[in-house]
Amino acid sequence: xxxxxxxxxxxxxxxxxxxxxxxxxxxxxxxxxxxxxxxxxxxxxxxxxxxxxxxxxxxxxxxxxxxxxxxxxxxxxxxxxxxxxxxxxxxxxxxxxxxxxxxxxxxxxxxxxxxxxxxx
Amino acid sequence: xxxxxxxxxxxxxxxxxxxxxxxxxxxxxxxxxxxxxxxxxxxxxxxxxxxxxxxxxxxxxxxxxxxxxxxxxxxxxxxxxxxxxxxxxxxxxxxxxxxxxxxxxxxxxxxxxxxxxxxxxxxxxxxxxxxxxx
Amino acid sequence: xxxxxxxxxxxxxxxxxxxxxxxxxxxxxxxxxxxxxxxxxxxxxxxxxxxxxxxxxxxxxxxxxxxxxxxxxxxxxxxxxxxxxxxxxxxxxxxxxxxxxxxxxxxxxxxxxxxxxxxxxxxxxxxxxxxxxxxxxxxxxxxxxxxxxxxxxxxxxxxxxxxxxxxxxxxxxxxxxxxxxxxxxxxxxxxxxxxxxxxxxxxxxxxxxxxxxxxxxxxxxxxxxxxxxxxxxxxxxxxxxxxxxxxxxxxxxxxxxxxxxxxxxxxxxxxxxxxxxxxxxxxxxxxxxxxxxxxxxxxxxx
Numbered sequence: 001x002x003x004x005x006x007x008x009x010x011x012x013x014x015x016x017x018x019x020x021x022x023x024x025x026x027x028x029x030x031x032x033x034x035x036x037x038x039x040x041x042x043x044x045x046x047x048x049x050x051x052x053x054x055x056x057x058x059x060x061x062x063x064x065x066x067x068x069x070x071x072x073x074x075x076x077x078x079x080x081x082x083x084x085x086x087x088x089x090x091x092x093x094x095x096x097x098x099x100x101x102x103x104x105x106x107x108x109x110x111x112x113x114x115x116x117x118x119x120x
Numbered sequence: 121x122x123x124x125x126x127x128x129x130x131x132x133x134x135x136x137x138x139x140x141x142x143x144x145x146x147x148x149x150x151x152x153x154x155x156x157x158x159x160x161x162x163x164x165x166x167x168x169x170x171x172x173x174x175x176x177x178x179x180x181x182x183x184x185x186x187x188x189x190x191x192x193x194x195x196x197x198x199x200x201x202x203x204x205x206x207x208x209x210x211x212x213x214x215x216x217x218x219x220x221x222x223x224x225x226x227x228x229x230x231x232x233x234x235x236x237x238x239x240x241x242x243x244x245x246x247x248x249x250x251x252x253x254x
Numbered sequence: 255x256x257x258x259x260x261x262x263x264x265x266x267x268x269x270x271x272x273x274x275x276x277x278x279x280x281x282x283x284x285x286x287x288x289x290x291x292x293x294x295x296x297x298x299x300x301x302x303x304x305x306x307x308x309x310x311x312x313x314x315x316x317x318x319x320x321x322x323x324x325x326x327x328x329x330x331x332x333x334x335x336x337x338x339x340x341x342x343x344x345x346x347x348x349x350x351x352x353x354x355x356x357x358x359x360x361x362x363x364x365x366x367x368x369x370x371x372x373x374x375x376x377x378x379x380x381x382x383x384x385x386x387x388x389x390x391x392x393x394x395x396x397x398x399x400x401x402x403x404x405x406x407x408x409x410x411x412x413x414x415x416x417x418x419x420x421x422x423x424x425x426x427x428x429x430x431x432x433x434x435x436x437x438x439x440x441x442x443x444x445x446x447x448x449x450x451x452x453x454x455x456x457x458x459x460x461x462x463x464x465x466x467x468x469x470x471x472x473x474x475x476x477x478x479x480x481x482x483x484x485x486x487x488x489x490x491x492x493x494x495x496x497x498x499x500x501x502x503x504x505x506x507x508x509x510x511x512x513x514x515x516x517x518x519x520x521x522x523x524x525x526x527x528x529x530x531x532x533x534x535x536x537x538x539x540x541x542x543x544x545x546x547x548x549x550x551x552x553x554x555x556x
Contacts (some may be wrong), residue, residue: 018138019136021132021135022135023132031385034154052143052157053143053164055161057166059165078503082469082502083466084153084156085157086501087461087465088158088231090497090503091227092230092231094497095502096503101504102505103472
């Protein structure tokens with residue numbers, strides 16, 4: 001199942017659906033990197049609102065996505081983590097380390113805009 | 121009393137199926153959304169271990185009743201793979217991020233109320249975890 | 255058969271023992287079958303007698319006559335079925351079900367125990383009446399009946415108590431929900447003052463409520479004030495850390511205020527890097543810091 005990636009200005013938005021397998025996540029990882037390079041995007045938003053479970057593999061892959069995208073000079077924001085999912089994640093010890101997170105798409109875009117402003 | 125559900129695990133799609141069914145059964149058994157999410161997360165970890173290390177096995181969801189009438193859910197994840205050589209190492213706990221390598225078993229233990237693991241010398245692994253409704 | 259055995263004994267010439275044959279005992283299951291048949295046959299009048307006794311004892315006053323009659327019928331039938339099958343799961347389920355219905359009506363434990371004992375009594379008396387001419391048979395029937403009857407009384411009572419406890423827990427939970435203060439003081443700013451003794455269950459509940467609150471109020475900053483918390487063990491301290499981490503996953507920054515030296519020590523003991531945690535001395539200071547973060551106030555950010 002492919003994750004749809006939309007382009008909005010110089011930001012890419014990947015919206016994850018609920019029933020995402022490990023293979024789908026890895027596919028997303030390579031897709032995103034390809035697209036960032038192709039469009040020279042400044043930022044990537046991964047919307048996980050529909051994800052009802054975030055386990056160690058998903059968390060690890062998101063970290064990898066963020067690092068790979070940073071190597072391409074772009075920033076990643078994870079948005080839409082549900083309260084119950086966040087609760088389960090911290091119990092499992094998954095904190096997404098230093099990846100920026102925001103409440104939803106709107107907040108994520110605001111964050112990227114602010115970041116762009118502060119850089120310039 | 122709900123019946124047991126047995127899910128065969130052989131590929132990563134099955135991991136998704138297992139956690140979705142686990143979540144549904146947990147909700148049916150009266151767990152809150154937060155608790156059901158914890159259960160589904162634990163199932164995801166256990167099922168993935170089966171795929172990664174044993175190629176195939178099964179996850180069984182067993183709704184249960186406690187001695188004082190409270191409800192709960194027991195999950196048995198079993199495979200006939202190579203087994204775990206050093207159980208102590210696998211269970212070493214620490215509150216630091218579990219994002220690294222390993223089976224994620226300490227994390228699963230934190231999510232659930234009861235945890236048991238058997239990995240005999242001949243091979244195979246069976247992890248049994250239980251969560252009680254509060 | 256008894257007669258034949260007696261005759262045999264006499265024929266063998268056993269003159270030492272009396273000529274009266276030892277009575278053959280029916281197995282318990284057969285006795286219970288007989289008992290169940292009797293209870294079914296006399297269902298109508300026994301049930302009536304029982305309902306009368308319930309009224310006399312002034313039990314179930316919270317219910318109407320029709321309700322009592324309806325429930326009495328169900329209880330009677332479940333009682334007899336349990337005697338018949340020897341299994342108690344159905345009875346247990348029924349007891350819970352019944353309790354669910356009558357607890358909100360204000361029926362109390364002693365009433366439920368009372369009516370079950372009354373039924374046991376009514377049935378025992380009817381057995382006395384039926385078998386009064388055969389004392390030994392009466393004894394055997396009572397021997398078969400009593401353990402089963404006791405188990406039934408126990409099952410129903412336990413079922414009721416369990417349901418009652420469940421209801422009480424639910425009510426306590428609801429009260430806790432209502433009384434938990436996740437306050438929105440400004441747009442995008444939440445305050446969670448924690449007061450008193452926190453057990454792991456309460457800590458978990460607070461975390462869940464806070465996270466939901468962050469989502470609902472779209473909070474960007476949360477001030478958790480623990481001035482009112484005297485002491486915190488490692489488990490609860492861990493919950494605090496997890497709450498901070500989970501809040502961040504929802505895009506909110508957490509400021510912890512009112513950290514006493516003791517609690518700071520506990521946090522360090524469990525491996526928390528206090529340098530990384532956003533802490534401010536008191537609640538007021540924390541709110542000001544939050545407002546600065548949100549851009550409400552102009553001033554230096556720490």
